[in-house]
Amino acid sequence: MPQTRDAAALHQAHDVDYAVTAHKVSKNYGDVEALKDLSLEFPRGQLTTLLGPSGCGKTTLLKIIAGLLAPNSGEIQVDRKTVTGPGPDRAFVFQDFALLPWASVIRNVAFGLELRGVAKSEREGIAEKYIQDVGLGGFENSFPHELSGGMRQRVGLARALAVDARVLLMDEPFSAVDEQTRRKFQEDLLSLVQHENKTFIFVTHSIEEAVYVSDQIAILLPRPSRVSEIIRPSGFRNRGSENIRRDPEYLDIVDRIWSSLRSYVE
Amino acid sequence: MTVFGRRLPGMSSLILWGLLWEVVGRLGVTFFIPPLSEVLVTLFATIGTPAFTKALSETAYAFTMGVTSAIVIGVPVGILMGKNRLLDELLLPWVNIFLSAPLTALVPVLMVLFGFGMKSIIITTTLFAIWIIILNSRAGVMQINRSLIEMAHSFGASPIDAFVKIYFWAALPEILGGVRIGVIRAVKGVIIGQLLISIVGFGALFELYSANFLMSHFWAVLIVLFALAFTISEFLAFLERRVAYYAAKR
Numbered sequence A: 001m002p003q004t005r006d007a008a009a010l011h012q013a014h015d016v017d018y019a020v021t022a023h024k025v026s027k028n029y030g031d032v033e034a035l036k037d038l039s040l041e042f043p044r045g046q047l048t049t050l051l052g053p054s055g056c057g058k059t060t061l062l063k064i065i066a067g068l069l070a071p072n073s074g075e076i077q078v079d080r081k082t083v084t085g086p087g088p089d090r091a092f093v094f095q096d097f098a099l100l101p102w103a104s105v106i107r108n109v110a111f112g113l114e115l116r117g118v119a120k121s122e123r124e125g126i127a128e129k130y131i132q133d134v135g136l137g138g139f140e141n142s143f144p145h146e147l148s149g150g151m152r153q154r155v156g157l158a159r160a161l162a163v164d165a166r167v168l169l170m171d172e173p174f175s176a177v178d179e180q181t182r183r184k185f186q187e188d189l190l191s192l193v194q195h196e197n198k199t200f201i202f203v204t205h206s207i208e209e210a211v212y213v214s215d216q217i218a219i220l221l222p223r224p225s226r227v228s229e230i231i232r233p234s235g236f237r238n239r240g241s242e243n244i245r246r247d248p249e250y251l252d253i254v255d256r257i258w259s260s261l262r263s264y265v266e
Numbered sequence B: 001m002t003v004f005g006r007r008l009p010g011m012s013s014l015i016l017w018g019l020l021w022e023v024v025g026r027l028g029v030t031f032f033i034p035p036l037s038e039v040l041v042t043l044f045a046t047i048g049t050p051a052f053t054k055a056l057s058e059t060a061y062a063f064t065m066g067v068t069s070a071i072v073i074g075v076p077v078g079i080l081m082g083k084n085r086l087l088d089e090l091l092l093p094w095v096n097i098f099l100s101a102p103l104t105a106l107v108p109v110l111m112v113l114f115g116f117g118m119k120s121i122i123i124t125t126t127l128f129a130i131w132i133i134i135l136n137s138r139a140g141v142m143q144i145n146r147s148l149i150e151m152a153h154s155f156g157a158s159p160i161d162a163f164v165k166i167y168f169w170a171a172l173p174e175i176l177g178g179v180r181i182g183v184i185r186a187v188k189g190v191i192i193g194q195l196l197i198s199i200v201g202f203g204a205l206f207e208l209y210s211a212n213f214l215m216s217h218f219w220a221v222l223i224v225l226f227a228l229a230f231t232i233s234e235f236l237a238f239l240e241r242r243v244a245y246y247a248a249k250r
């Protein structure tokens, strides 16, 4: 894939600004080595996807970046400051949405701000804006159990956006929604990356999804878990979201990732 | 319950049992069971008397104090046990022992420790109610969805915030269930306390009526007690239904 490699070289030459860096991160769960000396850089304002077979440590890495887990060795830096715990510079979007089932949509969206001590009227004003942005206007006073899976994840996304963190961590955010909704989410995510100046770290199992939404794809392989390859799809990014899936480069990259991952799938 | 395809209102079976009671009472099978109608007449005659109101207020006071302390102590202890492995290992055996222990046997010990007054009665009531409240609060916390906790943590929740805004609410359906059963046990506790420790309140009335073979008085007080316990328990069941919409979806 010459054009992707060139693109990568180009980026290197320009000395891109990294929002998040992982330096030789290792994490063990008892005897299980989940991550070993993993190093990876996440360019600012771009979307990086962690892709790899089940159990290779994607969630573990994401939680370490979020500050929810401490690494056994190595360090994560966000804006050149070492991560020691959760912080207002990062927000998490959960695979199972993690909404408060006893709270209305607006309180859920405002919950991050509530924990930060923002006054009620102010945080509800902010929440209201993001509820409109994710297309849930009119559902402010509904409860999570009254919403579809896709709508619930919009609430989870609005909550993460409402705290205005510079880094958004998303662990398989679309895996619990139906295929049509998922495609819509992917398009929305692309425009989000374009319009919000945030760094996205995204985990998915879907190769197509990874190639569709990512500026950079880090392929993780298990035992020992490390980054085996970094791919930067770049050629089709500005050709419009509706054309991506027919782009020859898109199809090539999907094929190439599949051939490197297929040996890990029994 | 449905009879001949028609739904009967709840508690209709009580009418049947009431009728049976009346019949058995009229037949004069035993002095122990006077007719229900006679009991009801006695009930309305006694309910306004100073002796009765005094008994009611004494019992209500001990009951309220006992249940309140059981909740105020039991719920946080249960939640902390659910959160903290070490605390759980330390306390769980004791909670289980006291849950199934014959607490009545402990009452004399309480009398030695806390005297023959209201204090001992309140503590007895608390002891009857608290264990199931602890156990249920603990169970409520243990089933909580891990990602809710991670969510709160990732948005910077302090331990107090997590306790008040996540753990308590997530465990609320189980807590209310525990409080409901605890309250029913507390009714037992307060009467046993009043019978064994100092003869006051409803305990005194029971003692008085049964010693003098005033059976319709005895049953009248029992019915009042049952009605009070039933009302409180139904009120808690109503609260439980209020949170049921999320109990299944945590």
Ligand SMILES: Nc1ncnc2c1ncn2[C@@H]1O[C@H](COP(=O)(O)OP(=O)(O)OP(=O)(O)O)[C@@H](O)[C@H]1O
Pocket (backbone or CB within 6 Å): A029, A030, A032, A033, A034, A052, A053, A054, A055, A056, A057, A058, A059, A060, A061
């Ligand atoms: N709490 C834990 N205790 C013990 N082992 C764990 C724990 N969490 C994860 N692991 C192990 O660490 C490894 C990496 O787990 P992780 O959840 O990060 O993988 P993943 O890439 O997110 O997988 P998936 O794609 O299935 O979500 C796995 O082998 C898993 O069994």
Ligand SMILES: [Mg+2]
Pocket (backbone or CB within 6 Å): A058, A059, A060
């Ligand atoms: Mg995972």
